[in-house]
């Protein structure tokens with residue numbers, strides 16, 4: 001079952017959205033790309049808020065848009081969460097939620113109690129919406145969308161405007177959603193780091209077209225995509241929780257079975273699957289195994305590819321793809337360092353990663 005899309009939208013002489021793809025109808029699919037690449041336009045077409053004349057949208061065998069007809073947004077059974085929450089200001093939190101409950105698409109779906117528990121909004125129910133923090137508003141907006149019992153949830157930059165701790169809190173809540181609720185989610189964000197913590201499948205947009213799509217982990221280290229060269233680039237690795245070191249509040253994760261990485265302590269059981277995001281700027285390269293280094297994560301690896309592309313943010317930087325056993329790391333280092341160490345593809349080196357740099361709270365089953 002897929003979400004089939006064939007869409008051409010001419011916005012102006014400068015911008016055309018041209019999409020032909022099949023998205024999975026399970027898990028979280030992220031649509032990522034720079035500002036103006038067409039992410040919101042694509043989402044609006046899926047929702048039926050725009051119906052381009054040359055368009056086809058089919059969800060799990062249901063025709064939402066064909067050449068002859070198009071279902072209205074409310075006929076598609078979609079939950080929508082926008083950047084600005086769009087809560088009704090004259091209603092309390094429970095008033096907003098009840099509005100959605102009276103307009104459910106189907107009789108089967110989560111209850112008010114369940115949704116409030118997942119989104120941690122039970123204590124807020126009687127509050128007026130103008131007395132909510134930014135993060136609370138977002139959580140109520142998601143709860144409202146879920147209470148319509150949608151068959152697909154569309155989220156457009158839902159974390160915009162949140163400060164770091166509220167953003168982290170929201171990510172943890174969103175990470176848990178698939179364990180409660182088995183509906184596909186399409187999640188738009190310009191931040192690869194954000195989606196790397198949430199999504200299984202990734203669509204990369206640039207100038208209205210898809211420049212990469214597939215499994216998020218595989219795409220994260222593809223050097224032919226601009227993702228690997230941008231500031232927030234990094235490898236997403238699969239790992240298993242190896243053990244905990246409570247004295248130092250650290251945990252150890254095993255990557256490719258025998259590479260052990262020291263990470264900040266996480267709440268996971270031995271053997272539990274984890275995802276780690278290792279930012280390319282946090283990886284340095286040594287020719288020899290460093291001794292007496294404060295850095296505990298020293299991984300032997302082989303240089304797979306060195307990319308020195310003139311369209312990197314600065315031509316002073318190179319991107320290096322390093323092979324562990326089956327998985328890859330990315331490293332951003334200066335071109336000067338690369339020349340000084342005379343790095344070459346095929347060379348055996350040691351990658352160093354500071355434990356402090358590892359974002360580790362994923363706990364998402366791959």
Ligand SMILES: Nc1ncnc2c1ncn2[C@@H]1O[C@H](COP(=O)(O)OP(=O)(O)OP(=O)(O)O)[C@@H](O)[C@H]1O
Nearest residue numbers: 011012015033034035036037038039040041042190
């Ligand atoms: N209503 C409109 N009329 C004309 N052009 C539009 C309209 N809405 C968007 N555009 C243009 O279409 C292009 C894609 O816009 P869109 O909002 O889909 O991009 P985006 O990737 O979501 O961007 P951002 O991350 O900045 O929100 C942009 O060039 C934008 O200026």
